[in-house]
Amino acid sequence: MTSNSIRSAIIGTALLAAILPLSPGTAGAESDLSISVTNAGPGTFDCVYTGVTCEISPRVTDYTTPITLSVDGTALGTITPTGCCSIPWLLWTPKTAGHHMVSAQQGTRTATLGVDIIDPNSLAGILRRLTPGSSH
Numbered sequence: 001m002t003s004n005s006i007r008s009a010i011i012g013t014a015l016l017a018a019i020l021p022l023s024p025g026t027a028g029a030e031s032d033l034s035i036s037v038t039n040a041g042p043g044t045f046d047c048v049y050t051g052v053t054c055e056i057s058p059r060v061t062d063y064t065t066p067i068t069l070s071v072d073g074t075a076l077g078t079i080t081p082t083g084c085c086s087i088p089w090l091l092w093t094p095k096t097a098g099h100h101m102v103s104a105q106q107g108t109r110t111a112t113l114g115v116d117i118i119d120p121n122s123l124a125g126i127l128r129r130l131t132p133g134s135s136h
Contacts, residue, residue, distance in 0.1 A: 032061040033109040035069070037102055040091050048128070049120040050094050057089040058104045058111070067106040097122065 037047045040055035047054035056076070058067045063081040069090050070076060079088040094100060094117040103112040118124045 033067075033104060033106050033111045034059045035102060035104045035111050035113050037092075037113060037115050047094075047115060048118055049125060050097055050117055051120070053091050053093045054115075055089050056092055056102055056104075058087060058106070060087060060106060062106060062109075065107045067104050070103045070105070072100055 036057050036059070037054050038057070039047050040053040056069050056071075058069065058079075058081075060067065060081055063084055066078050066080045068075055068078045071092055076090050076092055079090065081087050092102075094115075097117050097119045100115050100117055101112055102115055103110060118128070120126075120129070
């Protein structure tokens with residue numbers, strides 16, 4: 001490989017890493033408690049930008065025990081399921097960019113999910129919005 005190809009590969013890898021933060025999803029698939037983090041508002045923005053409201057939703061099989069939802073160890077609130085088809089959720093609006101740990105605790109069970117949040121005005125935010133096929 002020439003030094004130009006190596007340099008191009010390094011730059012390409014860095015750009016890809018900047019525009020592809022860990023995507024929100026579900027944690028604890030093997031457990032009977034899991035959580036998901038999704039966009040709570042209209043539009044096409046995922047829960048990846050500061051200032052965009054996200055919905056934190058638990059998935060449970062125990063429909064009577066309260067669930068405490070937290071971000072980075074700070075409790076957002078406690079919710080109680082109201083039945084198998086009606087699980088409450090909480091809203092969270094990330095104020096800082098970086099890696100955040102979202103967790104749900106129900107009794108002795110805990111589920112966690114890492115969510116990477118970026119500033120929409122940062123280079124990574126701008127590149128993400130300009131990349132065809134990315135979830136804005």
